[in-house]
Amino acid sequence: MKFATTARAALAAGLCFGLAVPAFAEEAKTDYPVTAAGAAQFIADAEKDLFPASVDNARANWVNYTYITDDTDALAAQSNAAITEKQVAYAVDAAKFANIPNLDPDVARKLSILRQGIVLPAPTKLGAADELSTISTRLASTYGKGRGTLDGKEINGSDIEAAMGDLSHTPAEFAEMWTSWHNNVGAPMKGDYVKMVGIANQGAKELGYADVGAMWRSGYDMSPEQFSAETQRLWEEVKPLYLALHTYVRHKLNEKYGDAVQPKTGPIRADLLGNMWAQEWGNVYPLVAPAGAGDLGYDIGALLKAKGKTPIDMVKYGEGFYSSLGFAPLPETFWKRSMITKPADREVICHASAWDIDNKDDIRIKMCTKVNSEDFVTIHHELGHNYYQRAYNQQPYLYLNGANDGFHEAIGDFIALSITPQYLVQIGLLDKDKVPSADKDIGLLLRQAMDKVAFLPFGLLVDRYRWGIFDGSIQPADYNKAWTKMRLDYQGIVPPSARPDDAFDAGAKFHVPGNTPYTRYFLARIFQFQFYEAACKQAGWKGPLHRCSFYGNKKVGENLDRMLKMGMSKPWPEALKAFTGSDKLSAKPMLAYFAPLQKWLDEQNKGEKAGW
Numbered sequence: 001m002k003f004a005t006t007a008r009a010a011l012a013a014g015l016c017f018g019l020a021v022p023a024f025a026e027e028a029k030t031d032y033p034v035t036a037a038g039a040a041q042f043i044a045d046a047e048k049d050l051f052p053a054s055v056d057n058a059r060a061n062w063v064n065y066t067y068i069t070d071d072t073d074a075l076a077a078q079s080n081a082a083i084t085e086k087q088v089a090y091a092v093d094a095a096k097f098a099n100i101p102n103l104d105p106d107v108a109r110k111l112s113i114l115r116q117g118i119v120l121p122a123p124t125k126l127g128a129a130d131e132l133s134t135i136s137t138r139l140a141s142t143y144g145k146g147r148g149t150l151d152g153k154e155i156n157g158s159d160i161e162a163a164m165g166d167l168s169h170t171p172a173e174f175a176e177m178w179t180s181w182h183n184n185v186g187a188p189m190k191g192d193y194v195k196m197v198g199i200a201n202q203g204a205k206e207l208g209y210a211d212v213g214a215m216w217r218s219g220y221d222m223s224p225e226q227f228s229a230e231t232q233r234l235w236e237e238v239k240p241l242y243l244a245l246h247t248y249v250r251h252k253l254n255e256k257y258g259d260a261v262q263p264k265t266g267p268i269r270a271d272l273l274g275n276m277w278a279q280e281w282g283n284v285y286p287l288v289a290p291a292g293a294g295d296l297g298y299d300i301g302a303l304l305k306a307k308g309k310t311p312i313d314m315v316k317y318g319e320g321f322y323s324s325l326g327f328a329p330l331p332e333t334f335w336k337r338s339m340i341t342k343p344a345d346r347e348v349i350c351h352a353s354a355w356d357i358d359n360k361d362d363i364r365i366k367m368c369t370k371v372n373s374e375d376f377v378t379i380h381h382e383l384g385h386n387y388y389q390r391a392y393n394q395q396p397y398l399y400l401n402g403a404n405d406g407f408h409e410a411i412g413d414f415i416a417l418s419i420t421p422q423y424l425v426q427i428g429l430l431d432k433d434k435v436p437s438a439d440k441d442i443g444l445l446l447r448q449a450m451d452k453v454a455f456l457p458f459g460l461l462v463d464r465y466r467w468g469i470f471d472g473s474i475q476p477a478d479y480n481k482a483w484t485k486m487r488l489d490y491q492g493i494v495p496p497s498a499r500p501d502d503a504f505d506a507g508a509k510f511h512v513p514g515n516t517p518y519t520r521y522f523l524a525r526i527f528q529f530q531f532y533e534a535a536c537k538q539a540g541w542k543g544p545l546h547r548c549s550f551y552g553n554k555k556v557g558e559n560l561d562r563m564l565k566m567g568m569s570k571p572w573p574e575a576l577k578a579f580t581g582s583d584k585l586s587a588k589p590m591l592a593y594f595a596p597l598q599k600w601l602d603e604q605n606k607g608e609k610a611g612w
Contacts, residue, residue, distance in 0.1 A: 050397055054397075057079045063075070084118075088121075088129070091207060095115055098112075113399075115207050115208065138192055139192055143513045146181065171272065171496075178270065178495070179496060193507060211472075213463075213471055214471070216517050231523075241453055247608050248601050248608075251604075252287050252288040273454075277458065278487075278493050282447065297436050300373035300419075307429070321380060321423075337362070339365075364386075367382065380415050380416045385411070392566065406520045406527050413524055420547055421436055422547065426551050445597035453594065457491045460490060463517060477501070480499055483504075483506045529589040530576070530585070534581065563575050563578040
């Protein structure tokens with residue numbers, strides 16, 4: 001997750017680690033009549049209490065993330081524990097009102113949000129929350145301390161991730177890194193993970209859910225069963241595009257490494273795709289780039305450096321995009337309080353994120369910005385979170401969030417899709433005569449697809465796997481067998497070597513031990529293209545969708561602002577309709593964006609056996 005959507009949502013990130021404190025929850029008493037009126041008063045008091053607490057918590061975490069010391073670590077942990085204690089108690093009490101007849105719809109919605117605000121719930125049984133907190137913290141620590149090996153030498157997590165994308169390594173080195181990381185990080189946490197599932201499922205039942213997976217799926221304004229079916233439907237829509245990409249990439253990897261390493265048919269070896277989890281394949285683009293079309297003719301980072309631009313200038317460009325749509329400039333406090341570059345005098349967390357400290361106007365970004373193409377795109381993405389946060393700041397506390405957890409990521413993503421050559425011309429970075437001709441489009445689209453399309457099955461399967469664990473259809477003895485099968489079924493990939501039954505390869509992906517729901521990222525990949533297509537239509541764009549830029553279009557800005565201001569106050573289909581005109585989630589805009597690539601891939605794949 002790349003953002004702290006509001007102080008409240010920043011808490012949710014902490015709750016992913018199971019920071020549930022027992023005493024308050026165990027002693028909590030519902031001091032309100034169990035009536036519709038009592039529920040309304042309970043909600044009003046909860047919002048009044050949580051609003052200032054969330055601001056204090058956001059400030060503590062901001063200081064910790066931007067000035068890491070033992071003291072700020074301790075203060076942040078103390079603040080996180082205190083507010084988690086509040087949320088546990090409120091969630092338990094909210095469950096008592098869930099089935100009262102004649103509830104005001106607004107109150108009922110807020111009760112559901114309170115119940116779903118804890119990603120990993122603890123039961124009220126004495127000692128259970130302490131045990132859950134200890135286990136979940138140990139799981140996160142096991143991941144954080146994880147090491148793999150390269151040439152027999154120990155290598156840490158961030159370095160091994162980078163090394164997996166370095167094409168100078170041999171298949172044997174890729175296999176060593178992949179296998180050592182999964183063995184050293186995943187396997188040791190399996191016992192703790194099994195215990196954690198049992199405890200958290202008890203907590204979910206107390207909140208009125210069948211299991212933790214059902215609780216996660218209940219946050220989308222539909223039943224858990226409907227949500228499962230809806231995400232599967234979307235996958236079936238995009239699967240042909242993924243299969244075409246898989247077939248083409250497999251062929252290119254076979255050309256590079258030979259039959260003994262990557263066979264011509266069947267699944268792709270997971271460690272050859274430039275990423276430890278084979279979730280995004282952009283790092284191997286040089287191996288698959290189409291002849292003559294792979295080089296776009298410009299690099300944003302080089303354009304910025306040629307004009308002497310600084311990280312501050314890059315953020316100004318990002319602000320300028322939103323200003324061109326009619327959004328008010330960022331507040332002065334943004335420029336005074338954001339961390340835009342890495343300080344030289346202290347330790348910080350560099351992972352890019354957007355923050356809303358006071359639930360009103362104190363919005364900030366935290367980045368260790370470098371003058372390059374990637375960070376230029378990231379800035380446009382992160383500011384999308386900030387403008388969303390500011391747009392809904394008049395909503396009640398429990399509605400200070402995106403329409404669902406996929407919306408927040410998708411807003412920044414769809415704005416970033418508009419960083420086209422035409423946009424670069426409009427802001428004076430690229431000369432008009434340097435705009436790539438249409439024969440470069442396939443290279444542009446293929447590079448995008450290597451991340452955005454390649455990610456789709458992984459974005460879906462991580463939670464589907466955990467849903468199976470939570471509902472008991474995947475038993476501990478079959479954890480690894482089920483994970484490997486799902487990776488084959490959805491992604492068409494296999495490990496570089498046989499895996500033992502007692503392995504826990506899923507644990508080698510941070511979001512699993514970190515207990516971060518993952519379907520949000522799958523949804524964001526779909527939503528962003530639906531938003532982008534709607535914006536381009538509103539702007540009157542007539543050319544190929546992938547070349548559209550709606551920079552400077554006030555009509556798009558007005559319509560977007562209307563959706564953003566809703567926050568979480570309405571079911572997400574209503575928010576979607578406010579901007580796109582449709583309340584149905586659809587993958588068709590994504591397919592339209594990549595249609596020229598799909599046609600090209602089908603031509604390249606003639607004679608190749610699709611699938612695995």
